[in-house]
Amino acid sequence: MIGPATSGIWGCGVDLIEINRIADSMERWGNRFLDRLFSAAEQAYCRTRGRPAAHFAARFAAKEAVSKAFGTGIGQHLQWLDICVHRGAEDGPPRIQLSDQAAAWARTMGAGPILISLTHTREYALAQALILTGRHPADASSETSQ
Secondary structure, three states, X not given: OOOOOOEEEEEEEEEEEEHHHHHHHHHHHOHXXXXXXXXXXXXXXXXXXXXXXXXXXXXXXXXXHHHHHOOXXXXXXXXXXXXXXXXXXXXXXXXXXXXHHHXXXXXXXXXXXXXXXXXXXXXXXXXXXXXXXXXXXXXXXXXXXX
């Protein structure tokens, strides 16, 4: 649980996308499109799902939401492949992993852990990102147990 004594909200971002936009781009551009936006691990995960386009769309929305939470969008400081959505454990919650360069930049900005929530319906995918300040309680507990 995140409490006010350990962290606050540094930034918040949300993105909603029509799944058909991603499906159309996948059909038109194929691997060229996917390789530009998604890591090999993200592609492998999405391809194993029943509706790959919905899972790609949710990850696209996550990348947009994270970039919005930073207040930059995709561009100078964050590129598509700098933001990776992965599962920490089988069927566990999605997690955001930044590239080394993006993580270093985020630390200089004072950003802490990133929380992400993904959902999709038949037509839309949505992601909300929260960037925290301070230390995440899990980080503090692991430091004291070492």
